Amino acid sequence: MQSLKLKVTLRSTVLLSSNAGDPNMVGTLRYIPARVLRGLFANEYIKKNSLKDAHRDERFYNWFISGDIRFTDAFILNEVTDGLLLSHPIPFSVQKEKNGTNIYDLLFEKTEEQTTSAGEYGIIREEYLRKQEIKTSLNFHHSRDREKGSAKEGLIFNYEALDPYQSFGGYITGTDEAIKEFQSIFKNGTYYLGRSRNNQYGKVFIELNSNFKDPAEMDLEDIELEDSKVSLTLLSDAIIYNDCGFSCVDIKVLEQALGCDIEKSFIKTSESEGFVSVWMTRTPSEVSFKAGSTFLIKVGDKEDLRRLYELQKKGIGERTEEGFGRFVIGLQREAKLTEKTDKKEEIKKPSEPLPDIVKEIVQNAIKGHCLMLLKADAIKLAGETNRRGLTPSLIGRLLLILKGAESISKFHKNINDLRKLAKDKLEDSRVYDKSLYDFLLDNDSVDKHLKSEKSNTEKLLSETGIQNLFEDPQFREQCHREFLETFLTLLQKEAKKK
Numbered sequence: 001m002q003s004l005k006l007k008v009t010l011r012s013t014v015l016l017s018s019n020a021g022d023p024n025m026v027g028t029l030r031y032i033p034a035r036v037l038r039g040l041f042a043n044e045y046i047k048k049n050s051l052k053d054a055h056r057d058e059r060f061y062n063w064f065i066s067g068d069i070r071f072t073d074a075f076i077l078n079e080v081t082d083g084l085l086l087s088h089p090i091p092f093s094v095q096k097e098k099n100g101t102n103i104y105d106l107l108f109e110k111t112e113e114q115t116t117s118a119g120e121y122g123i124i125r126e127e128y129l130r131k132q133e134i135k136t137s138l139n140f141h142h143s144r145d146r147e148k149g150s151a152k153e154g155l156i157f158n159y160e161a162l163d164p165y166q167s168f169g170g171y172i173t174g175t176d177e178a179i180k181e182f183q184s185i186f187k188n189g190t191y192y193l194g195r196s197r198n199n200q201y202g203k204v205f206i207e208l209n210s211n212f213k214d215p216a217e218m219d220l221e222d223i224e225l226e227d228s229k230v231s232l233t234l235l236s237d238a239i240i241y242n243d244c245g246f247s248c249v250d251i252k253v254l255e256q257a258l259g260c261d262i263e264k265s266f267i268k269t270s271e272s273e274g275f276v277s278v279w280m281t282r283t284p285s286e287v288s289f290k291a292g293s294t295f296l297i298k299v300g301d302k303e304d305l306r307r308l309y310e311l312q313k314k315g316i317g318e319r320t321e322e323g324f325g326r327f328v329i330g331l332q333r334e335a336k337l338t339e340k341t342d343k344k345e346e347i348k349k350p351s352e353p354l355p356d357i358v359k360e361i362v363q364n365a366i367k368g369h370c371l372m373l374l375k376a377d378a379i380k381l382a383g384e385t386n387r388r389g390l391t392p393s394l395i396g397r398l399l400l401i402l403k404g405a406e407s408i409s410k411f412h413k414n415i416n417d418l419r420k421l422a423k424d425k426l427e428d429s430r431v432y433d434k435s436l437y438d439f440l441l442d443n444d445s446v447d448k449h450l451k452s453e454k455s456n457t458e459k460l461l462s463e464t465g466i467q468n469l470f471e472d473p474q475f476r477e478q479c480h481r482e483f484l485e486t487f488l489t490l491l492q493k494e495a496k497k498k
Contacts, residue, residue: 001313002179004172007084007210008032008074012203013137013161015195028160030120030134032074032168032193034236034323038064040193041071041186048185059181067321068178070314073236073291074170076121077212078132084212086169087121087132089292091233091332093266094118094129096339103129103337107231107264107296118339124331125215128340135163161201169212170323173313183208216328220309223330225299229263231332232295232308237272237288238325239318247286247318254289257316260304264296272324288317288324294332305329354464362464367475370453374446374479375486382490386430394425395492398440402488408480412441446480 016029016036042064046054054060063069078085093107095115103118104111119131139159172182192202216235223230240257242248249269255262268290273282299305308329315325398415405411415437418426426437434442454461454470461469469475 001173002176004179004183004208005210005212005214006037006074006170006172007077007167007207007212008037008170009167009205009207010162010164010203011190011205012164013139013201014164014193014204015159015161015201016193017195026159026195028136028162030136030162031076032170034071034073034170036193037074037170037172038071038322040191044186044191063174063178063182069172069174069182070321070323072171072173072323072326074168076132076134077167077169078123078130080130084167084169084210085123085125085130086212086214086216087123088216088233088235090117090119090122090129090131091124091231091266091294092117092268092292093294093332094124094337101339103339105332105334105337107266107294107332108226108334123215124337127335127337129337130340135166136160137163159196169210169214172208216331218328218330220306223305223309224333225305226334228299229296230299230305230308230329232258232297232327232329233331234289234291234293235326235328236291236315236323237270238293238316238327239272239286239288240316241318247288249287249289254295258297258311259307260297260299262295262297265294267293267295286318297329359464362460363469366453366457366460366469370450371479371482373453374483378483378486379490381431382487382494384432385436385491387491387495388428388430389425390429390436390491390495391425392492392495394422395488395495397422399485399488399492402481402484408443408477408484411484415440440484443480446476446483450476450479 014028015026016032018027018029042054042060045051045060045064049057049060051057051060055065075089076087078087091105091107093105095104095106096102096118097104097111098114098116100113102111102113104113104115106115118129121134122129122131137160139161172179174182186208188207189205191204191206193204194202196202238254239247240249240253242250242253249267251262251265251267270288270290271285272288273285297308299308312327312329314320316327317325319325401414402411405414423437426440427435429436431439450470
């Protein structure tokens with residue numbers, strides 16, 4: 001068997017969907033699943049060879065269906081002085097003192113201290129733990145009406161995505177012949193993966209045969225037995241079937257699969273489900289041992305250890321060709337761990353005055369953030385407004401008055417000049433403890449946000465010499481106008497539904 005080290009560098013934000021628990025939020029995975037990489041190369045192969053019935057192609061069948069070529073999950077790479085190091089899920093037994101700095105591996109030691117998770121991804125090497133953060137950002141989009149093919153006015157949908165300029169590493173394994181053929185077909189270059197590839201997401205650069213180092217790569221001679229015991233750490237989710245053919249997370253069933261007794265374990269479980277684009281259907285949901293689960297197993301002799309070492313090359317359980325069932329033995333040892341952090345380069349403030357272009361960029365960024373918060377609050381308020389007797393035509397009239405007014409004070413005057421019937425309807429509608437009529441005439445909602453934003457950015461404003469941003473009459477006017485326009489637009493949309 002031969003392995004290719006695969007390096008994936010993000011050239012744009014990348015969205016790899018995960019369940020965020022919020023109907024208006026799509027979260028992202030913090031790693032690149034093997035199934036995503038497998039699907040990427042399978043699609044590229046189909047395109048290169050213009051295949052209509054890909055499964056009839058012998059090479060495609062052997063590589064992507066039969067599993068002659070296997071892909072692993074790709075985890076974040078950590079750049080250190082001696083090169084790139086591959087991170088892995090931090091074992092669940094590795095815990096950090098809740099109100100301190102001590103690190104404990106509870107697979108080997110006990111402590112009376114309260115502990116918490118040491119982190120999600122990192123590197124265990126020799127006697128230190130180096131945690132690695134994955135950078136993500138939130139992106140706001142209008143919710144889309146699939147029937148009309150247009151944005152739903154006023155409704156915001158949030159996407160979490162992996163930030164660009166991060167690199168992830170994984171493996172492609174297969175026979176010498178298969179890997180040689182694979183490299184002759186696929187070259188280093190730009191590819192696209194994840195969701196929303198037709199928009200601004202998903203651009204990556206893939207490098208085959210990278211030279212990163214993997215702390216989980218060990219020779220058999222390097223694995224130490226402690227009283228005939230050794231650690232086994234899952235590097236990916238593992239799907240184990242019981243005698244009835246169902247996936248389970250039963251320690252006894254895992255012992256049978258390993259052929260060893262498990263003396264101690266720290267496990268979490270997860271459910272694995274995929275999507276086959278060719279069939280436009282989801283794969284069956286499987287319960288699995290989660291990556292990071294760790295076990296202290298009893299090994300009979302050196303032959304048992306050799307058997308486990310060979311088993312870790314192909315993985316344990318089901319769907320190993322999709323990256324499931326990867327594990328490593330001997331990664332965790334009975335040693336005191338200390339956390340190692342990279343020294344951050346001190347950033348010094350330049351002595352020269354900031355150029356005007358920088359001031360303008362900072363000012364526009366603060367303005368944009370402030371307006372975004374105001375619009376979000378306007379949307380929330382519109383959804384919670386009691387619209388008793390309020391008609392879409394009356395709200396439309398208010399919007400026309402707003403758009404036609406030269407200033408907010410002129411808008412207030414025009415609201416005061418409304419006929420009694422229209423005023424009564426505004427008085428009957430409530431925004432929390434106020435009538436809609438009073439709400440339209442006061443500036444509290446906008447002023448509250450401006451005051452808060454000014455407090456949050458006071459130091460930045462002072463250092464950039466634009467302290468008077470929030471006193472700027474034009475900006476304040478813009479804030480009031482966009483807040484009211486967003487509020488009334490969504491209010492009219494809600495009224496039309498009835």
